[in-house]
Amino acid sequence: MNLEVIVFGVMFVVALGCSMAMLFAPNAVHVALFLVGSQVALAVAFLLQGAFFVAIVQIIVYAGAIMVLFLFVIMLLGVDKREALTEPLAGQRPFALGLGALLAAQVLYVVLRGVDFVAGGGEGGPEALEAVNQDPGNVKALANVLFSRYLLPFEVTSILLVVAIVGVMVLARRIGDTGSRPISQPSESDGPQPIGAGSAGAQPGAVASAGAQSQGEPA
């Protein structure tokens, strides 16, 4: 029990610290790394609360796949560009901070006042979840619920993923590449191009942008 308090304290500090550091890091890569840190800390929080499957998925999908995607796009757009931390819109930053403080006050008020109300509503407490984690196991219990009560949302999720894939393929298609070209000659001009082709040039002229790309400097 005491150990859990210690782990929670460390997790709390790391998660909040990484989140705060995200606000002040000027470089997008640093922001991404701090986000990974806070996500790993949250995975620890999930473990502490008996959500073992979710914790592992959090690390694999969030800290792994999604953050790699972010870093990929950051690198594709150029790492060296520092975001100017000066605000062109006068007074926006204090205003945003004020709104943030207001939101924090509201949410914390709801949390601190509402916990007892919510906690009384369920059938079981933490003991019930522990029993479930013991007997069928966390993953089995999740699967039982997911494939019975939430079967329809699960299938809708698969449709969502297919739509996202098709949408991204349509979006990432180069402009001017309408597909009218016969497939049998995909040859010289766009053969050696990397996957993110055309990221450099922004012009439809594929050959010109291929030349710019080999120098590796977008824009």
Add this chain to the structure above:
Amino acid sequence: MNGVDPGFYLVLAALMFTIGVVGVLTRRNAIVMFMFIELMLNAVNLVFVTFARMHGEVAGQVLVFFVLVVAAAEVVVGLAIILLIARRRGTADVDEASLLRW
């Protein structure tokens, strides 16, 4: 597992969500804003898991699973859009995309 009161987890989630909101409001790089949205989704996931524990049910953890899937789809589509904008304008700064401003 009765050491830490669930309220502390909720407090952490609330603070992280607020940080995410402030980040979206203050930062101007579209990718960075997107990462703060991910931070907000993460905070909500923590709330789901905490409520799952308080109610002694795994349904909250299933909802986290759905949030993860939606976040993945959202990230893929959003990053593709950001990439297109950055290709066209040479920067991912949201202040530069001012075509609709009057």
